[in-house]
Amino acid sequence: MRKVAPILTLILAAPLDAQSNLPPAEYADTQLADPGQEAEARALMESLRCLVCQGQSIADSDADMAGDMRALVRRRIAAGERPEDIRRWLVGRYGNWVSYNPPVEPATWPLWAAPLVLVAAGLFLARGRFRRRR
CATH class of the missing domain: 1.10.8.640 (Cytochrome C biogenesis protein)
Incomplete structure (x- = not known):
């Protein structure tokens, strides 16, 4: 236990030392x-x-x-x-x-397209769900 206390103290005090x-x-x-x-x-x-x-x-x-x-x-x-x-x-x-x-460039196309794809998928799923209820 005597060896653990100083190490634990250093670990807990580390965030204080990180302040500018x-x-x-x-x-x-x-x-x-x-x-x-x-x-x-x-x-x-x-x-x-x-x-x-x-x-x-x-x-x-x-x-x-x-x-x-x-x-x-x-x-x-x-x-x-x-x-x-x-x-x-x-x-x-x-x-x-x-x-x-x-x-908007090729590397960021997925970021721009993802919301549109998710909305289209949601509408497709909702359409199928409403058709089954009729």
Whole structure:
């Protein structure tokens, strides 16, 4: 039991050590002074997926990486870059997965076709079910 206690303590304390002690990036939680630029940045941030949370946009996520990405978006918007250029840069760096609106290409055809196939299959099954009742 004496050998297990230190190991158990290390295992339970590991998540505490994973927290970042760094301060958040400058524009992570600070809005831009220009309301037009902030609106552009906000719209872009809501269309980008958090790489840590995966189910949230970087605008909604509390993850450190999402804060860094928000700061990057705001800095680049403030420097005069267009949102589409920033999106292209992020997609180039992290892949299409970072975008909530992936492009239609052969690799993503199943993602776009699956809902249509499932609806068609449901209608076909429902049609057969209604015919039997008559």
